Structures are given as C-alpha cells and as structure tokens.
Amino acid sequence: MKVPFSTAIAMAFGLIVLLGYFVDIPILITLRDVFVRWAVLLMTVALIVGIVNLVIVHWKKFSQDPGENPYSIILLVAFGLTLLVAGFFGPTSEWSLWIFNHIQMPVEQSLMAILVVVLIYSVARMFKDRGNLISLIFIATVLLMLILGVPWFGVAIPGLQGPGGIRSFIAEIPAVAGARGILIGIGLGTVATGLRVLIGADRPYGG
C-alpha cells in the first residue's frame, strides 16, 4: 500500500497520542500533551482562516449581485463593526459585551423560538406523511412527556406525574435504556472510525 507522506505523519502522531493515553511511559505522556496543545493551537489558526473564508464568500456573493444578497452585506458590516469594537476596546469591554448581550443573544434566542415552531410543525407533518408504528410511538411519547411535564393547575396527578408516575417511568427506564443502547453504538462506531483513520484505511482529508 502506497501511503502519502501526510497520511504517514497523521498516522504516526495519532498512534503516539493514543498510546500516550493507555501506556504510562513519561515520554509518551509528554509527547501526547505537546501534540494535543499543538492541535488546539492549529485549530485556533484554522478558525481565523475560516473567518477569512466566511468574509471572502460573502464579499463574492455581494459583489456578484448586490441586490440579491442583502444578508451578505449585513454580515460584512456587522463583522467589520464587531472587529473594530472588540479590537479597539477589547473583547471583554462594555461595548463588546453590549454587542453580545443586545444583538447576538437576542438573535440566537429568536432562532430558538423559531425552532420550537418548526419542531411542532414537523411533528404534525410527520403524523401526516409517515403514519407508521414507530412514528406513532415517537409522537405519542413526545405528547405524553410534554403534557405530563408540568403539574396541571399546580396539582401533580398521582400515577401520572411525580416520582413513581408514568412520566418518570418513561424518562428513567425506557428512555435511558434506549439512550444507552444508542450511545454504545455511537461509542463502537467512534472507535472503529478512529482506528480506520489511524491505520490509514480512511483518509477523510486530502492525503
């Protein structure tokens, strides 16, 4: 098997980091910590590259058709202003925090509110489009957990709500069992994928 240089480097570094977690040899542990710190540093540099890319994409979109891409110019102006304020006054200054608390937070909270509407609509659409048994169980469980989630008129109904009720039974037994089953699958899939990358069988990068 012909292994490109970049892949060989990735494999070697991955193997050293993995062994550093399992084998108590001081040099391996030191190397592991150094490599992980390098990775964090590189990811920070990559974030800057990503932001530059974001600006380039929106500048291209805006310059190609200014009338059709109003959001791109909003993004560019907002980015420029935020960069100026955070660069001049500092990222934890009063003005920077004002931007965060009065612009970014409300916008993200609005999106969260929209998400609630989207999810309700999706459940209704699911009921219409996919009326199979699994979907019906999913919808029934969602409705049951929502309805029993809060006491009705301030009174918890025995047998339905509170400890020992249907809601806590669903939340503590079938839901936890299902979640653990899924997590075991995710864990095994994660290890398998990591090992394939480590032996160079998978190269989800340019190598």
Next chain:
Amino acid sequence: MNLADLLSVKHAGLLFVIIFLGLIIGFTLRGRGRILVPRRKIHAFDRLRDAIGLGVESGSRLHISLGWGGLLGIPGIGSLIGLSIAKRVAKIASISDKPPVITSGEGATAVLSRDTLQAAYRELNQQEKFDSVLGRMSGVTPFSYAAGTLPVIYDETVSATIVGGHLGSEVGLITDATQRIGGVSLTGSDNLPAQAVMFGTTQEALIGEDYYAVDAFLDGEPVHTASLQAQDILRWVVASGILIGALLKFFGLI
C-alpha cells in the same frame, strides 16, 4: 503486574482497542478480493443515491453540512465521517455541472472540507471544478451556523442536504429549510438530541451506529465492511458484559 493492574480501566481500554483493531484487520484480510455488501439494508443510503442522481439530472447542487463539532474528541469523529461522505459524494456527483457545497461551523473542519473536495477532484482529474468557496464556514456558534447555512439551501439551488457531523437541536432549522424547497435530507449525528430532532424532521435519519456505516454502504471496501462486522461482534460482547454485570450485582456477587 497483579490482577488489579490488569483489570484497570486503562488496560481494559487498551485491550479493547487491540481486539477491535485485530478484528478489523482479520476481517479485512478475509474479505480481500471479494465484493462485500453489508448484510443489513439501510434505506437511507438508497435514497441518498437517488438524491445524488436526481441532483445531477436536474442540474442542482448537493449540500453537505458538517456541523460545528470540530476535530477534537467524540464530535471530531462525527466530523471525519462527514468529510468522508463529502469526498465520496463529490466523486459520485462529479458529472454534475454544480459541485457540492460543504458548510461547517468550525475553522479546522472548514479547511479540511476544502482540502477534501480538492483531493476528490484531483483524483478525478477535474481540478478546474474546485473552487475554495465550495467548502465554507457559515457560523461559529450552533445557531449562527444554522442561520448561515439557511441562505445556502435557499439561494444555491440545493436539491439534497446531507447532514453529517456534530450538531444540536438547531439541525431542525436546516432540515426544515431543505423540506421547504422540496429537497431530500439525509441526516446523521453523534449527538442524541440532534438524532431525536432528525428523526422527527427528516425523511431519512441515521440513528446510532448507522451513521458510522456510511462508508461501508457508499463505497464498500473490505475494511469498511470488516469494521461493521467487528462492531457487530463487540456490540454483543458489550451487551453480554452489561447483562452479566447486572446479574452478578443482582445476586450480590460483585
């Protein structure tokens, strides 16, 4: 080394990794030269192939969303799977006029997405199709990522969205946008809340380890099918271990 050392979590972990690796290598060697097809059928992958075909015919674009998980920790593996999907999809859709676009919410993943696309086109000798804006970062927080991804779906003639990476419940906004334009969504994630939202909002959601089987279904090389076989065996081992542990605890033996 005494028994307590042997049974420590670290050594058990190392043993588990060695056995896993041994099984993958063993099954790969056994399956070499044979065309291996995963035994279980996952309809989402048939749908993905159809979506790619339809996208190519209709001159529309595929959108691959890698989420905002980055490359470190468990979310990193989710991103790597997403990149792997991107590479294979770029190759399959290479005859299309409109190459796929990849969005991510983290810098390193964005850089790798461009690298992945470039490598896919280089392998196909179609480097002229590569444009650096095809792999882009659309936001750095979960909701800003979703907000930045929506214009890609609405404005860039997208016919299918493939979500593969670490996202939260905001994935609902992305899948809803795809449905609104009449597109197909195929979704997978390592995050449980995201999986619940995906199940409710998309036609095809990959739940649990199905997401990690993408490589075997899209491009069944022996190592991918071997990896699935190893996972199946170890799943039974882990499940049996949990059951035996529960029984031993129940009878007061541990």
